[in-house]
Amino acid sequence: MRLGKQCHLLRQGLVLLPLLLIAAACGRPAYFFRVDLSINAALESNHPLPGYTYYYSGPEDFPLAILGIRPEYRLKKEFWIPVELTETKLEGWMEVIDNPHRSLKTRYHGKVIRTAEGEEIGIWYSPQEWSTVRMGTDGEVAIDTPPNTLYEKISGDTTGFP
Numbered sequence: 001m002r003l004g005k006q007c008h009l010l011r012q013g014l015v016l017l018p019l020l021l022i023a024a025a026c027g028r029p030a031y032f033f034r035v036d037l038s039i040n041a042a043l044e045s046n047h048p049l050p051g052y053t054y055y056y057s058g059p060e061d062f063p064l065a066i067l068g069i070r071p072e073y074r075l076k077k078e079f080w081i082p083v084e085l086t087e088t089k090l091e092g093w094m095e096v097i098d099n100p101h102r103s104l105k106t107r108y109h110g111k112v113i114r115t116a117e118g119e120e121i122g123i124w125y126s127p128q129e130w131s132t133v134r135m136g137t138d139g140e141v142a143i144d145t146p147p148n149t150l151y152e153k154i155s156g157d158t159t160g161f162p
Contacts, residue, residue, distance in 0.1 A: 031121070031133040032114045039110025039123050044094055048085040052122060055080035057145035062096050064146040065126035073121055076142040113143070 042049050043066065052068030057080055066085070069075045083089065097108055111124040113133065121133070121141055128146040135141055 030116050030135075032116070033111040033124055033130040034114060036110050036112045036123070039112070039125060040108070041110075043090060043110065043125055046087045046090040046094060048087070048090060049123065054083050054085040056083050057081070061092070063093055065124065065128060065131075066093075067122060067124060067143060069122040069141070070120060073139045073141045076136065076140055078142065079145045080143075 039049065048054065049068060052070065053075070055067045055069070055075060055077070056063035056065065057067070058064030060081070067075070067080060068085075106127050108125055108127050109129065111130070113121040113124055115121065115135075122143075124131070126146055131146070132144040133141065134143075
């Protein structure tokens with residue numbers, strides 16, 4: 001009887017072990033996207049924040065995300081497009097984004113991207129709340145772009161990117 005009970009406990013432990021490992025891996029995120037209303041205020045009044053290298057994702061005339069990266073980091077660009085973010089460029093984008101008149105589901109959010117230690121990597125402005133961040137070597141950072149399906153959601157255009 002004792003041996004049967006030990007085998008039963010061992011089986012229960014083996015079943016629980018993967019769940020515990022998954023919970024430990026997901027326990028504390030490495031990067032945080034924290035709301036910062038000053039990002040909305042600056043960009044929506046056509047004033048790029050200084051101290052960032054800027055990129056966008058999505059159509060040039062309707063960005064799905066605007067990303068600013070601190071100079072001590074290098075963005076692994078993949079699908080991000082570098083942009084010289086001027087007041088004129090922002091003005092054109094903000095006419096299309098038109099945040100005050102958007103529904104809560106498609107409103108753009110300004111966020112600061114930070115490491116778990118609180119170090120700022122950059123800023124984010126998008127209706128997507130967050131993205132996956134991967135830190136490489138020597139300050140290289142990869143941040144996933146919003147999915148293409150976001151364009152249909154915020155623009156209402158079912159034909160795809162213009």
